[in-house]
Amino acid sequence: MTVVIKVGGARAVDPAGALADVASLVETEDVVVTHGGSTAVDETLERLGMEPEYVETPSGVVGRFTDEETIDVFKMVLPGLVNTDMVAQLQGEGVDAVGLSGVDGKLLHGPRKSAVRVLADGKRKIRRGDHSGSIEAVNTGVLESLLGAGYTPVVSPPMAGADDGEITPVNTDADRSGAVIAGELDATLVLLTDVPGICADPEDESTLIGSVVTAADWNRLEDAAEGFMNRKVMAIEEALAGGAERAIVADANADSPVERALDGGGTHVQPSALGEEV
Helix, strand or coil, X not given: CEEEEEECXXXXXXXXXXHHHHHHHCCCXXXXXXXXXXXXXXXXXXXXXXXXXXXXXXXXXXXXXXXXXXXHHHHHHHHHHHHXXXXXXXXXXXXXXXXXXXXXXXXXXXXXXXXXXXXXXXXXXXXXXXXXXXXXXXXXXXXXXXXXXXXXXXXXXXXXXXXXXXXXXXXCCHHHHHHHHHHHCXXXXXXXXXXXXXXXXXXXXXHECCEECCHHHHHHHHHHCCCCHHHHHHHHHHHHHHCCCEEEEEECCCCCHHHHHHCCCCEEECHHHHXXXX
């Protein structure tokens, strides 16, 4: 079994438990770690006197608008600060970890999106000047070579964005980065975040949706997702449609979070949920 673990970058997420679990898991499984770093990026922007900007798409998905200055901060913080620290922590746990960005070897590759549709003041508008991209290809050869040699890849944005025949680093969603990698590797995707999973009522953890097997279950999941959780649902769909074995959303701060997730904790989505029209 191959496991792709995405460690969330929210302020409330402590990655220590997940990284300790990776140390145990790599003894028997191939593991790829992916991560975001939204909090670290926002904090760096604020120290530089810049205001982080988030926008909402017409479909209700919330995401970051990445202008030219912001992508420079991304390049500095994600592969530089967050990825390096995570690799060092894994090495401290005895894991032969290797840090990569999506640009390395064109690991994550696709077109740059310079304009995005947003919802502002109740109106649909076009925002230009964005530095983000949609992943259309994964260089699995890079990952398979590292895994075959006993290394654990740790992958972060940015991705390699194609822009008028040139390659430029652009932002891409970390959940969906993990999703496309999991799909290409036929892996189990584990999305670790700061909540127990996806709940029917986001304010009530007792309404956790534990198992998603049918199209009806999937519709219930989509209805329950709000705000940033919408992106996780999109990532799950992309992973399963791409060939992932299953997808899990679970609590990064639980005891042994990866082990607990693989043993049934959190929200588990099976490919059969997409087997019917959803």
